Amino acid sequence: xxxxxxxxxxxxxLRPEPFGALAYHYDNRRLIFLKHPTIVDVVxxxxxxxxxxxxxxxxxxxxxxxxxxxxxxxxxxxSDVVVAR
Amino acid sequence: MTALTERMKDGLDAPIxxxxxxxxxxxxxxxxxxxxxxxxxxxxxxxxxxxxxxDELREMQVFYVNIGGGExxxxxxxxxxxxxxxxxxxxxxxxxxxTYIDAATAQRLAAMDYLDIQISLDGADAATNDAIRGxxxxxxxxxxxxxxxxxxxxEFKISxxxxxxxIAQLDEFKAIAxxxxxxxxxxxxxxxxxxxxxxxxxxxxxxxxxxxxQWLLGHGENVLTGDSFFHLNALGESLPGLNLCGAGRxxxxxxxxxxxxxxxxxxxxxxxxxxxxxxxxxxxxxRTSNCFTELRGPQSAxxxxxxxxxxxxxxxxxxxxxFTGLPLDGPDPECVGGDGEYALxxxxxxxxxxxxxxxxxxVQLGRRSNA
Amino acid sequence: MYHLGxxxxxxxxxxxxxxxxxxxxxxxxxxxxVEEISIDGMCGVY
Ligand code: SF4
Ligand code: SF4
Numbered sequence: 195x196x197x198x199x200x201x202x203x204x205x206x207x208l209r210p211e212p213f214g215a216l217a218y219h220y221d222n223r224r225l226i227f228l229k230h231p232t233i234v235d236v237v238x239x240x241x242x243x244x245x246x247x248x249x250x251x252x253x254x255x256x257x258x259x260x261x262x263x264x265x266x267x268x269x270x271x272x273s274d275v276v277v278a279r
Numbered sequence: 280m281t282a283l284t285e286r287m288k289d290g291l292d293a294p295i296x297x298x299x300x301x302x303x304x305x306x307x308x309x310x311x312x313x314x315x316x317x318x319x320x321x322x323x324x325x326x327x328x329x330x331x332x333x334d335e336l337r338e339m340q341v342f343y344v345n346i347g348g349g350e351x352x353x354x355x356x357x358x359x360x361x362x363x364x365x366x367x368x369x370x371x372x373x374x375x376x377x378t379y380i381d382a383a384t385a386q387r388l389a390a391m392d393y394l395d396i397q398i399s400l401d402g403a404d405a406a407t408n409d410a411i412r413g414x415x416x417x418x419x420x421x422x423x424x425x426x427x428x429x430x431x432x433x434e435f436k437i438s439x440x441x442x443x444x445x446i447a448q449l450d451e452f453k454a455i456a457x458x459x460x461x462x463x464x465x466x467x468x469x470x471x472x473x474x475x476x477x478x479x480x481x482x483x484x485x486x487x488x489x490x491x492x493q494w495l496l497g498h499g500e501n502v503l504t505g506d507s508f509f510h511l512n513a514l515g516e517s518l519p520g521l522n523l524c525g526a527g528r529x530x531x532x533x534x535x536x537x538x539x540x541x542x543x544x545x546x547x548x549x550x551x552x553x554x555x556x557x558x559x560x561x562x563x564x565x566r567t568s569n570c571f572t573e574l575r576g577p578q579s580a581x582x583x584x585x586x587x588x589x590x591x592x593x594x595x596x597x598x599x600x601x602f603t604g605l606p607l608d609g610p611d612p613e614c615v616g617g618d619g620e621y622a623l624x625x626x627x628x629x630x631x632x633x634x635x636x637x638x639x640x641x642v643q644l645g646r647r648s649n650a
Numbered sequence: 651m652y653h654l655g656x657x658x659x660x661x662x663x664x665x666x667x668x669x670x671x672x673x674x675x676x677x678x679x680x681x682x683x684v685e686e687i688s689i690d691g692m693c694g695v696y
Contacts, residue, residue, distance in 0.1 A: 207340060207342065207368070209292070209293065209340035209342075210292065211291055211292055212286075212289075212291075212292065213286055216291070216295070216340075218340075218342040218343075220342075220368070220370070220393070223343075223370070223689055224686060224689075225295065225342075225686065225687050225688070225689050226684055226685065226686045226687075227283055227684065227685045227686075227687065228683065228684055229282075229283060229682065229683055229684065229685060230683055233683040233684065262681055262683065263683065265683075266682075266683035266684045269684055269686075270684060273686060283685050283687075295687075295689075295692060296689070296692060296695050298694075298695055298696065313696065343689060345695050345696070347696065374696060438696070464690070466696060503690045504690075505690055505691075505692070505693060505694075505695050505696070506690075506691050506692055506693040507693055509693060519688070519691065520688070520691040520692075520693070521687060521691050521692055521693070523692070523693065524693055524694070525692045525693045525694035525695075526693075526694050529692050529694070530692055530693075530694035530695055531694075541694075542693075542694035543694065543695070543696055544694070544696075596693070
């Protein structure tokens with residue numbers, strides 16, 4: 195997914211929590227915790243960058259962690275929280 | 280317990296799900312009613328006040344509210360409140376006995392978005408159901424479900440409280456749900472409300488709990504439980520769910536007069552955190568009340584500390600302990616290790632729930648008479 | 651408010667528990683960035 199242009203699904207609301215955020219999808223009613231502040235920033239910002247890796251580097255995320263972010267974004271795509279644009 | 284559930288124990292900025300009871304009025308008098316409902320309370324929230332509650336939930340981004348009562352559809356502004364909520368982005372599931380769902384109402388409901396319905400049914404046949412919920416209530420619920428199906432509502436829920444008398448009917452309940460294209464949701468009987476007096480005769484036996492655990496392990500995928508049976512995890516294999524007492528941490532109750540309790544099963548002053556009518560509204564109660572702050576603090580396992588199953592079952596349900604006179608830091612009265620039964624033998628006085636809204640002559644199955 | 655057993659002389663089970671979890675497991679859990687919960691998976695809703 196690293197080179198895919200992505201965005202947050204328009205029916206998803208993000209609610210800030212002390213450790214990150216709670217994402218709620220109004221259409222499929224799924225509830226997903228984003229368990230770190232940076233993954234929240236990344237998800238919010240996906241639409242502003244050409245693809246996922248551009249978003250990750252813009253947020254100064256160490257390349258060693260990209261796989262982990264990629265995995266997280268994949269699971270968010272599976273639940274339709276993040277979609278292709 | 281995952282890192283996430285550990286964090287949830289400390290509480291969230293807002294609840295994930297709220298139960299909101301709109302009225303204490305009810306046309307039925309179920310013997311296990313957790314809110315001792317029957318008669319309307321004159322102090323119940325007005326329509327305007329109910330709208331302000333919705334506004335607060337929207338601002339706090341509570342995405343989902345579980346509306347109940349009493350019978351919530353008795354309120355004349357029921358649809359106004361539900362529509363105000365769903366159009367504010369606060370999804371609704373409401374629990375009803377089905378009395379007020381005729382063909383036309385079912386069509387109106389089917390046309391609404393972000394709405395889920397739960398019909399209460401406590402027996403897979405009229406005799407079993409009506410012994411708990413009152414004469415004719417089985418037929419009423421079945422008729423309502425038929426209307427919802429005919430109106431094309433989609434997958435509503437059938438809500439069953441598991442008792443000693445209906446636990447053998449699990450497969451029949453599942454068949455009824457399948458017949459209506461509904462989802463079966465079974466939950467634990469807690470000794471709350473009128474069940475303070477009926478729990479002893481209605482709650483499943485230890486053997487029945489073991490059977491239930493096995494049945495859930497086999498059907499877990501398709502049957503909802505609201506994580507209410509997490510005390511059964513001490514039997515070995517864990518059931519799906521957070522395995523967490525959500526009271527004041529991820530859930531709470533707003534009652535018809537605006538009082539906020541830690542969970543719908545603990546309507547008692549000990550768990551009353553505040554009122555939505557007070558300064559700061561619901562948000563202040565959720566974020567700053569002493570009651571909720573204390574619930575989010577570290578809890579001791581007490582007498583369960585030496586039990587090898589504590590990680591699995593967390594000592595069970597706070598409400599079940601409280602309303603059977605047991606200490607909160609100790610085994611659940613239905614502890615599958617048998618420690619609860621042992622503890623019950625020397626339990627303290629049983630606290631009475633805060634308000635009794637029962638009608639003067641309620642069905643009183645199992646109430647011990649002094650005569 | 652009911653006394654919830656906050657007696658600090660008692661060992662806190664949650665702390666004991668975290669020692670059981672091996673370091674590797676704890677790290678793996680921290681690195682998991684997202685986690686789904688079921689809307690019906692919370693106790694205290696009827
Ligand atoms: S003794 Fe406590 S921890 Fe052990 S199984 Fe019973 S309730 Fe659960
Ligand atoms: S008090 Fe009991 S019913 Fe309420 S959230 Fe806790 S465990 Fe669940």
